[in-house]
Amino acid sequence: MTTTLDTLIDVPQQRLLRTAVPGPRSRELHGRRASAVADGFGVVLPVFVERAAGAVIVDVDGNQLIDLASGIAVTSVGASHPRVAEAVAAQARAATHTCFMVTEYDGFVEVCEALTRLAPGSHAKKAALFTTGAEAVENAVKIARSATGRQAVVTLGHAYHGRTLLTMAMTAKNTPYKDGFGPFAPEVYRAPSPYAYRWPTGPENAATEAFEALTELVTKQLGAHNVAAIVVEPVQGEGGFIPMPAGYLASVAAFAKEHGILFVADEIQSGMGRTGAMFAVEHDGVVPDLMTVAKALAGGMPLSAVVGRAEIMDAVAPGGLGGTYAGNPVACAAALAAIGVIEDEDLVGRARHIESVARPRLESLRGPSSPVGDVRGRGAMLAMEIVRPGTREPEPLTTKAIAQACHAEGVLVLTCGTFDNVIRLLPPLVISDRLLTDALDVVERAVRSVA
Structure with missing residues (x-):
């Protein structure tokens, strides 16, 4: 090739x-x-x-x-891809920054259009751009809480979602990510990860038994009516590159839908073609309510996003989302070039x-x-x-x-x-x-x- x-x-x-x-x-x-x-x-x-x-x-x-x-x-x-480098240089000559919440630019809109086109599902979708992966995860939780009127967030063992206060609470591993940095954000709860290689009763039981543990946590310990979102990495990254076993994601997504809980796929490390699908949830035929994207999105420039169902994304009032550097125009130019390379090649x-x-x-x-x-x-x-x-x-x-x-x-x-x-x-x-x-x-x- x-x-x-x-x-x-x-x-x-x-x-x-x-x-x-x-x-x-x-x-x-x-x-x-x-x-x-x-x-x-x-x-x-x-x-x-x-x-x-x-x-x-x-x-x-x-x-x-x-x-x-x-x-x-x-x-x-690839590092310094010519199309990405040329797009960055051209945009830097035109304008290095203007806050999208102050004055607008088409690159921001074009990246959102590309993401809503690429994200799984045929429903109406919208996107919001940020700067880092952790920032995307935090905003996904904000959107989920605003849309559902609920507070609790469920994550998995061995999960990694970032280094900020909320995402540290969502991350499982203590050292070096959490040790000495508490107290942590409240209303974050953890269900067992279906880590097949280390599942106590054997890998063949990981998906079923982990799902049972999650449903018990949500329905018996938390109350499903209190849970805003279940956040899952389709392939857990820092936790050890743990793919979710067949059937697990579909079961979790269906359970979430049944109880009015939003299913959030953290595709920050696994997305943008990395796993042999544009997004890793596609291997399991799962359509998330919200999805976080970053890392490979902009070919080396800092850019992240939340993309999801339009009615959920619009649950936050104007001014509730944003950031000074969110969707920086140079990063947006890089993202459009990187997406073009991923598709064209x-x-x-x-x-x-x-x-x-x-x-x-x-x-x-x-x-x-x-x-x-x-x-x-x-x-x-x-x-x-x-x-x-x-x-x-x-x-x-x-x-x-x-x-x-x-x-x-x-x-x-x-x-x-x-x-x-x-x-x-x-x-x-x-x-x-x-x-x-x-x-x-x-x-x-x-x-x-x-x-």
């Missing part, structure tokens, strides 16, 4: 190591940050980036790293192809003496759960060692999971088969080296 990567001749799409990773210049710059940057910002790989294009990151030491992180699923169309299909190449390689690493306990995900959102061989005991140190071995060979991977024991792969959807194969060779060597 031909992609725009083939035209990025100024940054050859290949892995190249000129120094150790990180190199001397990166180590020098990393040393400088201690006196200026708050310690609360962690770092996965302390290399400083000089430029990035397609699926390759070039650091200040001249190393070319294969990017299997995509800025945490942001640069799905069939990056949804490309995500499915990436899975067809990568998943068998990852599955081949499993075995009785292997630390790879589970391989899961959808499309180009794939993960390996690392455990003590022969058990399901999480091995975070082994996970870290595998990631570090990949980094040393010039392949950027991320870790995640409630137990810090998941290697996640989020390659740009434009990555070539040749580059993907090279990266997978490195991942395979890293796993075998610590087995």
Whole structure:
């Protein structure tokens, strides 16, 4: 499949190591940050980036790293995609900012039109633009509460929804996201996640038993008439790339509809083609009442959105939604270009192809003496759960060692999971088969080296 990567001749799409990773210049710059940057910002790989294009990151030491992180699923169309970069430059020359709540511009409207066209369902839809994923989640809750007149919000175990006060309460994992930051926003409740690999009675029971636990929580403990929304990631991200098992989302959506509760799909990490559908809920034929979108929406520029049923979106009075930078015109221009690339280059299909190449390689690493306990995900959102061989005991140190071995060979991977024991792969959807194969060779060597 031909992609725009083939035209990025100024940054050859290949892995190249000129120094150790990180190199001397990166180590020098990393040393400088201690006196200026708050310690609360962690770092996965302390290399400083000089430029990035397609699926390759070039650091200040001249190393070319294969990017299997995509800025945490942001640069799905590739870093610095020419169409995105040109759209950003043109809009920046025209106007860098005017608050949409003060004076209007067509880019904001065009992004909302694109999202209402792409979102699942044939009903009338509207959208609202914001800046960050957490901001989209907070506004989805505001809209749901306004539309239903109810307060309670139900989320799942292993969920991640953001770092703001409300989204911290909605997020399951304590460290590093919540520890020491309380008290948290009230009226947030948690049902068990249908985490098939770790479900106590076996993966075949995860969907049914988790759904039963959710319905009991809502009907017996909270009172369904008090619940505004059930918020679910179709593929849980930071929690460990946990896909919702077949039938679970449809059951939850039907239950929510029966009780006048809004079903909210958090598609911030899984949306915009990442899983082999434009939005991950489409794999299960589910149409959410509201959906949050961010990350890959604008090809690297900060932009997020809530899109949903028109009558629900309009429940908030004028002035109740907004933000100074919400739907910034430069970010909107980037989003329109990124959406064009996703559609014109069939990056949804490309995500499915990436899975067809990568998943068998990852599955081949499993075995009785292997630390790879589970391989899961959808499309180009794939993960390996690392455990003590022969058990399901999480091995975070082994996970870290595998990631570090990949980094040393010039392949950027991320870790995640409630137990810090998941290697996640989020390659740009434009990555070539040749580059993907090279990266997978490195991942395979890293796993075998610590087995």
